[in-house]
Amino acid sequence: MLVYKIEDYVKEINRCLQCNFCLATCPVYKEDMVESSVARGRINLINAAMVEKTIPLSDRTRELINRCLLCTSCMQGCPSGIPVDDIIIAARHELFNKFGFGYVEKFVFRQVLNRRSVGTLATRAVSLLKKFNLFPGPVPPLASPPFEQRISGTVSPSGAVRARVAYFTGCGTNFLYPDTGEAVVKVLVENGFEVVIPPDQNCCGIPALAHGDQQAALEAIRGNAEIFASLDVDAVVTDCTSCGYMLKVKAAKVLPPGDPCRSQVSAVAGKVFEVTEYLAGLGLDKTPRPQSTRITYHVPCHRAWSRGLPEAPRNLVALVPGTELVEMRDPQGCCGAGGATFITHPGLSERIRSRKLDDILDTGAEIVMTQCPACRYYLTEGLKEKGGIRVVHPVSILAGSY
Amino acid sequence: MLPISGLLKDLRSLVDRGRVLGDVEDLLAYANDATHRQVIPAAVVIPESPAEVAAVLRYANEHRVPVVPRGAGSSLAGGATPSPGSIVLDLKRMNRIIEVDRKNLTAIVECGVVTQKFQETVESMGLFYPPDPQSMSVCTMGANVATRAGGPRGVKYGTTKDYVLGVEAVLPDGSVINYGGKSVKMSSGYDLARMFTGSEGTLGVITRVMVKLLTLPPCRRTMVAAFPELDPAAEAVSAIIAEGANPSCLEMLSQSSVMLIENYIPLGLPRDVEAFLLIEVDGHPAKVEEDCELITGVCRRHGVKEVRTARTEAEAERIWLARRALFPAVAHMAPNVLIEDATVPRSQVPAMVRAIGLIAQRNQVTIGVSGHVGDGNLHPGIMADKRNPELMERVDRAMAEIAREALRLSGTLSGEHGIGTIKAPFLEWEFGPEGVALMRRIKKAFDPNGIMNPGKIWPGSGGDAGV
Ligand SMILES: Cc1cc2nc3c(=O)[nH]c(=O)nc-3n(C[C@H](O)[C@H](O)[C@H](O)COP(=O)(O)OP(=O)(O)OC[C@H]3O[C@@H](n4cnc5c(N)ncnc54)[C@H](O)[C@@H]3O)c2cc1C
Ligand code: SF4
Ligand code: SF4
Numbered sequence: 103m104l105v106y107k108i109e110d111y112v113k114e115i116n117r118c119l120q121c122n123f124c125l126a127t128c129p130v131y132k133e134d135m136v137e138s139s140v141a142r143g144r145i146n147l148i149n150a151a152m153v154e155k156t157i158p159l160s161d162r163t164r165e166l167i168n169r170c171l172l173c174t175s176c177m178q179g180c181p182s183g184i185p186v187d188d189i190i191i192a193a194r195h196e197l198f199n200k201f202g203f204g205y206v207e208k209f210v211f212r213q214v215l216n217r218r219s220v221g222t223l224a225t226r227a228v229s230l231l232k233k234f235n236l237f238p239g240p241v242p243p244l245a246s247p248p249f250e251q252r253i254s255g256t257v258s259p260s261g262a263v264r265a266r267v268a269y270f271t272g273c274g275t276n277f278l279y280p281d282t283g284e285a286v287v288k289v290l291v292e293n294g295f296e297v298v299i300p301p302d303q304n305c306c307g308i309p310a311l312a313h314g315d316q317q318a319a320l321e322a323i324r325g326n327a328e329i330f331a332s333l334d335v336d337a338v339v340t341d342c343t344s345c346g347y348m349l350k351v352k353a354a355k356v357l358p359p360g361d362p363c364r365s366q367v368s369a370v371a372g373k374v375f376e377v378t379e380y381l382a383g384l385g386l387d388k389t390p391r392p393q394s395t396r397i398t399y400h401v402p403c404h405r406a407w408s409r410g411l412p413e414a415p416r417n418l419v420a421l422v423p424g425t426e427l428v429e430m431r432d433p434q435g436c437c438g439a440g441g442a443t444f445i446t447h448p449g450l451s452e453r454i455r456s457r458k459l460d461d462i463l464d465t466g467a468e469i470v471m472t473q474c475p476a477c478r479y480y481l482t483e484g485l486k487e488k489g490g491i492r493v494v495h496p497v498s499i500l501a502g503s504y
Numbered sequence: 505m506l507p508i509s510g511l512l513k514d515l516r517s518l519v520d521r522g523r524v525l526g527d528v529e530d531l532l533a534y535a536n537d538a539t540h541r542q543v544i545p546a547a548v549v550i551p552e553s554p555a556e557v558a559a560v561l562r563y564a565n566e567h568r569v570p571v572v573p574r575g576a577g578s579s580l581a582g583g584a585t586p587s588p589g590s591i592v593l594d595l596k597r598m599n600r601i602i603e604v605d606r607k608n609l610t611a612i613v614e615c616g617v618v619t620q621k622f623q624e625t626v627e628s629m630g631l632f633y634p635p636d637p638q639s640m641s642v643c644t645m646g647a648n649v650a651t652r653a654g655g656p657r658g659v660k661y662g663t664t665k666d667y668v669l670g671v672e673a674v675l676p677d678g679s680v681i682n683y684g685g686k687s688v689k690m691s692s693g694y695d696l697a698r699m700f701t702g703s704e705g706t707l708g709v710i711t712r713v714m715v716k717l718l719t720l721p722p723c724r725r726t727m728v729a730a731f732p733e734l735d736p737a738a739e740a741v742s743a744i745i746a747e748g749a750n751p752s753c754l755e756m757l758s759q760s761s762v763m764l765i766e767n768y769i770p771l772g773l774p775r776d777v778e779a780f781l782l783i784e785v786d787g788h789p790a791k792v793e794e795d796c797e798l799i800t801g802v803c804r805r806h807g808v809k810e811v812r813t814a815r816t817e818a819e820a821e822r823i824w825l826a827r828r829a830l831f832p833a834v835a836h837m838a839p840n841v842l843i844e845d846a847t848v849p850r851s852q853v854p855a856m857v858r859a860i861g862l863i864a865q866r867n868q869v870t871i872g873v874s875g876h877v878g879d880g881n882l883h884p885g886i887m888a889d890k891r892n893p894e895l896m897e898r899v900d901r902a903m904a905e906i907a908r909e910a911l912r913l914s915g916t917l918s919g920e921h922g923i924g925t926i927k928a929p930f931l932e933w934e935f936g937p938e939g940v941a942l943m944r945r946i947k948k949a950f951d952p953n954g955i956m957n958p959g960k961i962w963p964g965s966g967g968d969a970g971v
Pocket of ligand 1: 120121572574576577578582583584644649651655921957960
């Protein structure tokens with residue numbers, strides 16, 4: 103039984119005040135400048151096409167519903183607390199039931215992300231797709247070997263153990279940026295934390311969920327809940343703000359009522375922290391060495407699940423002597439990646455990104471830090487021809503000082 | 505009327521095709537404003553210049569197609585609700601700030617400039633544009649002029665109408681008029697800028713506005729006063745102003761409002777009182793200090809239980825956070841909330857608040873009262889559910905009774921939202937048949953074919969060119 107059904111959101115849809123405040127922050131609206139790209143417009147469309155069924159499920163409906171980054175910017179200023187992302191996900195599920203996935207999405211979400219043990223196979227398959235030009239957008243190069251083949255099991259600090267934490271390794275770190283994973287482990291261990299990295303972790307499930315494949319998301323969530331609930335740890339940390347959003351908030355919503363995994367999922371959710379927030383909250387044991395760099399911070403969109411999230415990286419780099427944090431114009435403005443939107447809507451994503459790149463370049467920073475691997479990938483690509491500004495996870499900056 | 509496909513084809517010959525929308529999926533996003541009633545228009549056109557606006561109006565005028573100007577579609581009066589078969593003109597792409605003139609303290613903006621963006625721009629230059637509709641993160645300058653929008657600062661600074669120096673507007677025949685300028689004084693001819701101010705899109709399209717600016721006040725102070733009873737609180741409001749304190753905001757929250765806020769974000773406000781006054785004073789530090797003392801004294805004489813002045817920016821921000829939290833808190837109470845806008849002379853606020861209580865009882869509806877009491881502008885929030893027709897009937901009745909009561913107390917139907925469609929049936933109560941007849945004749949002079957935003961301000965306006 104699946105839970106993201108549009109019928110279950112009728113109440114929320116009707117609660118929308120129709121104030122259009124969501125127009126102020128939507129990165130897609132900023133580019134398109136038509137109201138059908140605003141959350142209110144999408145809600146009205148979903149209501150007409152899927153609830154009241156006064157218009158058919160057309161290609162245009164599909165395009166407008168898919169033309170959302172699920173960035174949640176609209177929700178942060180919504181006076182009525184409308185769960186816009188859940189409503190869009192439910193609508194996409196409806197579309198998925200009717201039209202299914204395109205083969206690319208199917209391949210990425212079902213095969214690559216949810217069967218991680220075949221990582222190397224996935225690498226080969228992606229490069230094949232790429233070779234035959236079957237991938238519509240830019241394809242991230244996969245890391246070899248993936249993180250899970252680099253570090254696993256338990257890594258202990260040399261001195262006393264402050265706390266025992268499990269490390270949820272998201273797909274971004276595993277397949278694209280094992281360096282982030284290595285930095286996370288290093289910084290945690292140097293600060294007295296024992297790190298447990300369980301094998302056979304799943305994707306958090308958010309990409310599949312975002313594109314309407316709830317079944318795949320559900321399988322991923324159940325698998326992870328079983329693994330992490332069975333560990334004797336004080337916290338579950340993640341380096342990825344979207345994985346955190348999924349584990350902390352969304353997973354419980356995806357589970358059908360009475361699901362046997364429910365207690366495990368909520369037990370894990372209670373312990374989830376984004377790694378910089380965890381570190382900033384408990385404080386560093388080890389003083390970082392000085393390094394002289396000019397840093398700017400791109401705040402990832404999925405930040406509302408934890409209050410201190412946007413401040414934590416700023417507070418942490420402030421502890422590294424010699425670093426200078428230069429704020430960019432709109433640190434919270436979306437980079438355009440939007441999960442996999444940059445693959446499905448490359449033109450739109452590029453236009454959103456170009457604003458962001460200007461803001462970054464204006465700071466004169468050498469390093470952009472951000473906690474989201476999709477942002478990192480997408481900004482890195484955009485900055486390639488702009489003087490090689492590096493994009494890294496904030497823990498990597500700390501790791502560089504140990 | 506033209507068949508739709510012909511209309512779209514014609515419009516696409518006037519304006520770049522990408523800026524003419526005709527698919528129902530897109531039109532749905534333009535089918536309503538913040539008042540919920542949906543009418544799907546025939547087309548949406550997104551012009552980028554006054555010339556394009558003129559081309560569309562000329563065409564529409566010739567073919568008798570209704571035109572509905574639209575900013576952000578945040579109207580609470582139904583002013584931006586499309587008419588059947590209409591062309592909606594989405595003006596948000598005309599969003600340049602043309603000029604900020606420091607020497608003369610004026611600015612010229614295109615109609616689609618977002619109010620908050622404009623405020624931030626002038627404030628970064630040490631200047632000040634006071635009108636502060638609470639929708640300022642999205643609403644547009646042209647629409648603010650078209651509705652005479654205002655906000656909490658109205659008590660000291662007035663509303664948009666007090667800042668308009670001039671307009672550029674396109675008339676239905678495609679001609680462009682320019683009225684007003686930088687001169688502080690002007691006594692030439694009819695005040696056409698005033699004509700467009702509050703015209704709600706029924707006379708033509710405002711494409712540019714020239715507004716007056718002030719310099720940014722150097723000092724700002726926030727106070728909160730808790731009164732055990734409502735009446736003395738309301739009397740304190742009149743006294744504060746009568747004694748010359750000149751606060752920049754003077755808001756009242758009823759006990760039920762405060763309870764709502766406390767449940768939504770706890771701020772530690774006392775719960776055993778009937779009313780709160782939120783007061784802001786701004787200006788030169790010495791005068792601000794003096795005003796704060798004067799206000800504290802007035803509150804004490806009116807039996808205040810507690811009055812405090814925020815010592816830090818953060819504390820002041822917390823107090824205004826409470827005020828802003830009211831709307832979301834109210835929104836959580838019912839599926840829909842209709843925000844009323846009746847306004848009475850300041851001295852009648854206590855009578856109006858009592859009357860609203862009785863109206864709520866009589867019609868068995870829940871009404872939360874808050875508002876800008878300093879200028880008599882109340883915002884009763886009526887709990888509604890648009891899917892419950894029986895309840896909606898009672899809600900409509902309550903709205904009409906509130907309107908009548910405000911007029912009986914020498915007030916007005918609307919302080920800042922405009923008449924739109926939802927108060928159109930009441931207009932005659934305020935101005936009598938003669939007043940409305942004159943308005944009709946004025947409209948006819950601007951818009952002889954009645955194409956501009958028909959059905960707004962008075963019932964059937966513009967219909968079949970009856971105007
Ligand atoms: C949550 C909420 C809070 C609000 N708070 C306030 C408040 O505190 N104070 C206040 O005054 N209002 C408030 N409003 C109402 C609304 O935001 C204002 O009336 C605002 O001026 C409308 O701006 P808009 O750009 O959304 O215009 P729209 O809603 O699109 O249009 C409003 C009217 O102006 C006409 N119009 C728009 N642009 C032009 C133009 N260029 N030329 C001619 N006619 C035009 C339209 O035809 C329509 O009649 C609030 C609304 C909401 C939803
Ligand atoms: S901001 Fe929220 S309540 Fe307002 S229109 Fe958008 S989704 Fe609806
Ligand atoms: S989630 Fe982001 S892209 Fe989607 S409607 Fe909201 S603000 Fe726009």
